[in-house]
Amino acid sequence: MSIIKAHDVTLYGGNDQYKIVLRPLTDEDLPYLYKWNSDPEVLYWCEGDDVKSHSREVVHQIYGGISQHNLCFAIEVNGEMIGECWLQKMNLPNVKAMYADHTDVRRIDMMIGEKAFWGKGIGTLFIGMLVQYAFEGEHVEILHCYCEDYNIRSRRVWEKNGFTLILTEEIPQPSKGKLQYHWRLTKDEYDRRRDEESRV
Ligand SMILES: CC(C)(COP(=O)(O)OP(=O)(O)OC[C@H]1O[C@@H](n2cnc3c(N)ncnc32)[C@H](O)[C@@H]1OP(=O)(O)O)[C@@H](O)C(=O)NCCC(=O)NCCS
Numbered sequence: 001m002s003i004i005k006a007h008d009v010t011l012y013g014g015n016d017q018y019k020i021v022l023r024p025l026t027d028e029d030l031p032y033l034y035k036w037n038s039d040p041e042v043l044y045w046c047e048g049d050d051v052k053s054h055s056r057e058v059v060h061q062i063y064g065g066i067s068q069h070n071l072c073f074a075i076e077v078n079g080e081m082i083g084e085c086w087l088q089k090m091n092l093p094n095v096k097a098m099y100a101d102h103t104d105v106r107r108i109d110m111m112i113g114e115k116a117f118w119g120k121g122i123g124t125l126f127i128g129m130l131v132q133y134a135f136e137g138e139h140v141e142i143l144h145c146y147c148e149d150y151n152i153r154s155r156r157v158w159e160k161n162g163f164t165l166i167l168t169e170e171i172p173q174p175s176k177g178k179l180q181y182h183w184r185l186t187k188d189e190y191d192r193r194r195d196e197e198s199r200v
Pocket residue numbers: 042045046083110111112113117118119120121122123124125146147148151152153154156157
């Protein structure tokens with residue numbers, strides 16, 4: 001039996017320089033997931049806690065668990081596997097409580113595991129692709145995402161894709177982050193932004 005439950009959604013996008021494909025994450029990608037999840041520099045940006053490495057068993061738990069009811073994508077750029085991202089049903093009770101019952105609220109989590117690809121605009125592009133799919137393909141009502149104050153690249157990716165900072169929470173100390181930022185994009189905001197962009 002497979003560890004990661006695959007789906008059948010593949011998204012194509014990018015620009016002249018970077019051809020991006022978001023395809024179903026599968027067990028064949030596990031060697032990449034082991035590598036990235038044992039790289040302290042990658043985990044520094046992904047984990048609130050000071051985790052240096054995840055064992056293979058923990059990697060199986062993370063991706064095996066999340067993929068049962070959510071969409072996990074491999075990120076390929078010009079044919080090279082560079083990271084993964086998830087479109088996940090909101091799982092945090094305090095965030096769910098902010099919205100009416102039955103509202104389709106999802107979160108996106110992202111990791112470019114190949115560090116040479118950080119800061120080249122690729123995160124902004126693939127999140128744009130996933131946001132479009134969330135609203136137009138999955139008919140999500142609200143995307144509600146997070147980052148901590150020290151993660152400027154993550155913050156910029158949300159901002160550049162039209163998300164609004166709606167809540168800032170203090171993180172219990174000691175922790176490398178002082179503040180947790182909550183970013184939100186609603187379907188209406190997404191539609192307005194798309195209409196404005198199509199007029200330019
Ligand atoms: C977060 C992540 C997906 C962002 O993707 P990316 O391709 O690196 O980001 P982009 O290149 O699209 O955008 C980065 C932005 O941050 C800006 N930036 C980067 N470092 C910065 C700094 N120290 N100060 C100010 N701005 C900075 C860049 O200039 C760019 O913004 P701009 O386009 O306005 O100039 C990627 O870096 C990553 O996976 N990092 C490791 C894991 C991680 O952080 N995951 C997210 C957890 S919340």
